[in-house]
Amino acid sequence: MGYNQQDTQEFLSYLLDGIHEDLNRVKHKPYVEVKEAEGRPDEVFAMESWTNHLKRNRSIIVDLMHGQYKSKLICPDCQKVSITFDPFSTLSLPIPIQRMITLPLYFIFKDSSLHSHLKINLNLMPNAPVSEILQQLSRMLKLPVEALELKILRDHQIIEHDTSRYDVKSLKEHEGIPFVYQIHTPYIDPPLDKFNVRKLVRVELIINQKLKKNAYSEPKSFHRMFYISQEQTLKHLHLQAFTIMRVHVANFVNNEEELRKKIDISIEGMTHSILEKQYEDVLSLSQVDLLPYNIYFVTNPDGGDEGRVLIPYSADKKISDTFTLDSNREIVLELTINPRIRSEYLKLNKCKEADSLPQMMSEPKSYNIYDCFNLFITPEVLDKDNTWYCSNCKDHKQATKTMEIYTTPKILIIHLKRFRTNRVSSIGSFFYTSSSSKITSLIEYPVVGLDLRNYVLGKYEKEPIYDLFAISNHYGGMGGGHYTAYAKNPKKNAWYDFNDSMVSRQNPDELVTSAAYVLFYRRRDDDMSMSPIEVKNGGGPTQKDYA
Numbered sequence: 001m002g003y004n005q006q007d008t009q010e011f012l013s014y015l016l017d018g019i020h021e022d023l024n025r026v027k028h029k030p031y032v033e034v035k036e037a038e039g040r041p042d043e044v045f046a047m048e049s050w051t052n053h054l055k056r057n058r059s060i061i062v063d064l065m066h067g068q069y070k071s072k073l074i075c076p077d078c079q080k081v082s083i084t085f086d087p088f089s090t091l092s093l094p095i096p097i098q099r100m101i102t103l104p105l106y107f108i109f110k111d112s113s114l115h116s117h118l119k120i121n122l123n124l125m126p127n128a129p130v131s132e133i134l135q136q137l138s139r140m141l142k143l144p145v146e147a148l149e150l151k152i153l154r155d156h157q158i159i160e161h162d163t164s165r166y167d168v169k170s171l172k173e174h175e176g177i178p179f180v181y182q183i184h185t186p187y188i189d190p191p192l193d194k195f196n197v198r199k200l201v202r203v204e205l206i207i208n209q210k211l212k213k214n215a216y217s218e219p220k221s222f223h224r225m226f227y228i229s230q231e232q233t234l235k236h237l238h239l240q241a242f243t244i245m246r247v248h249v250a251n252f253v254n255n256e257e258e259l260r261k262k263i264d265i266s267i268e269g270m271t272h273s274i275l276e277k278q279y280e281d282v283l284s285l286s287q288v289d290l291l292p293y294n295i296y297f298v299t300n301p302d303g304g305d306e307g308r309v310l311i312p313y314s315a316d317k318k319i320s321d322t323f324t325l326d327s328n329r330e331i332v333l334e335l336t337i338n339p340r341i342r343s344e345y346l347k348l349n350k351c352k353e354a355d356s357l358p359q360m361m362s363e364p365k366s367y368n369i370y371d372c373f374n375l376f377i378t379p380e381v382l383d384k385d386n387t388w389y390c391s392n393c394k395d396h397k398q399a400t401k402t403m404e405i406y407t408t409p410k411i412l413i414i415h416l417k418r419f420r421t422n423r424v425s426s427i428g429s430f431f432y433t434s435s436s437s438k439i440t441s442l443i444e445y446p447v448v449g450l451d452l453r454n455y456v457l458g459k460y461e462k463e464p465i466y467d468l469f470a471i472s473n474h475y476g477g478m479g480g481g482h483y484t485a486y487a488k489n490p491k492k493n494a495w496y497d498f499n500d501s502m503v504s505r506q507n508p509d510e511l512v513t514s515a516a517y518v519l520f521y522r523r524r525d526d527d528m529s530m531s532p533i534e535v536k537n538g539g540g541p542t543q544k545d546y547a
């Protein structure tokens with residue numbers, strides 16, 4: 001083993017396996033044929049698997065420390081079910097945070113003069129729905145959740161409007177990018193309780209630039225959008241667009257003293273009338289062909305100037321008079337930047353990384369050990385680099401795998417999976433291992449009375465209720481770090497802290513810490529005392545346990 005052995009759980013498995021082999025009462029291990037369950041009841045098949053295990057393994061380690069897992073794999077294509085019962089000596093429990101994934105997304109404020117658009121990395125459970133993403137952003141940015149909508153964009157265009165069927169994992173795997181839009185601004189939209197997007201018309205703005213006569217650029221920035229009532233006027237439509245655009249226009253006019261005074265984006269308490277005043281000032285300064293941008297309805301995208309109809313700033317014409325609305329109730333317009341403006345000055349795509357903002361995680365800071373058990377028994381779909389060979393389909397499949405606990409031994413070793421396993425990746429012919437990290441969450445575990453009655457599937461004679469007698473603690477990070485142990489002296493009924501050459505009394509009220517890495521539990525059985533273990537009736541299941 002040398003000096004390279006860093007991990008106490010790996011060391012323990014190695015040590016217990018070594019002791020087991022040295023003390024194995026089976027001297028000549030017979031060949032054991034592994035059969036499939038073929039519809040036989042769990043009780044029968046589990047006992048057969050355990051008997052097969054005992055044919056080759058009989059030692060005090062097996063008697064005291066081996067339990068049985070049940071694992072079930074289901075082929076996604078032919079629905080073939082494969083069940084196995086395998087012995088274990090350590091129960092490795094996942095920690096909930098390990099399952100979270102990071103979803104990068106863009107957050108677009110409706111009036112970005114108040115806040116710069118954000119690029120945010122959210123940590124979420126893979127199966128969290130879109131509503132959970134919006135809830136998290138709502139808490140983080142202190143905006144009402146009804147004011148937020150998630151869209152999927154590709155090449156600056158909104159390619160999916162209805163994203164309600166997605167979860168975090170499928171969004172992450174999507175070829176497009178998630179954008180969350182703030183769709184409501186108090187000073188221009190009706191109050192939120194009267195803001196029902198189903199009754200409103202969605203207006204999508206494609207931002208492009210006029211290059212020369214009859215020539216228009218590709219989109220310069222991601223689509224903007226807002227909602228408007230069909231009873232409202234084209235003037236209101238212009239003001240909605242100006243809410244979105246005024247920060248960009250202000251960026252451009254920064255050096256033009258006269259205009260800058262008109263568009264004061266630093267105003268506190270923005271109101272509808274200030275907005276209207278600012279926009280009309282901009283309009284009064286310019287003739288139509290000198291405006292920073294114009295808004296067009298496109299009848300033929302390839303038709304040049306002929307294919308575009310200018311939307312006038314009119315307080316008389318209603319939305320419903322101007323546009324033919326289909327059942328989707330959406331209008332797509334072009335917001336075309338004036339050719340004399342260098343569009344990069346508008347900073348249309350400016351975003352700020354939001355890492356500095358406090359991320360309000362929906363996950364609790366600490367977990368209970370039963371959360372870990374629940375996660376352990378949750379079915380999971382195997383990932384692409386860990387497939388299962390389906391003998392029916394004659395192919396490797398991303399099966400659904402469910403692990404369960406069938407029996408538990410007298411001495412139960414629980415390993416909290418605090419270290420993410422090294423993942424070997426490759427780029428071309430270069431292989432590298434990505435750095436691993438340690439999960440430092442506090443896992444609350446009972447010192448007295450760990451109750452696994454809800455988790456042990458098989459019948460048992462002795463209730464699976466356990467008391468803690470030792471803890472292996474790990475401090476520090478991956479590779480480095482320091483181990484100590486807490487252990488109970490059964491004769492003195494006292495806990496001790498073993499720290500290198502130092503041994504001291506440990507307060508029994510301070511045994512639950514975020515350093516806990518491997519937990520050692522002993523089944524209560526009949527003897528309530530923590531007397532030294534007697535090996536009469538071992539920990540592994542016996543024929544009686546199945547009776």
Ligand SMILES: [Zn+2]
Binds near residue numbers: 390
């Ligand atoms: Zn199959």
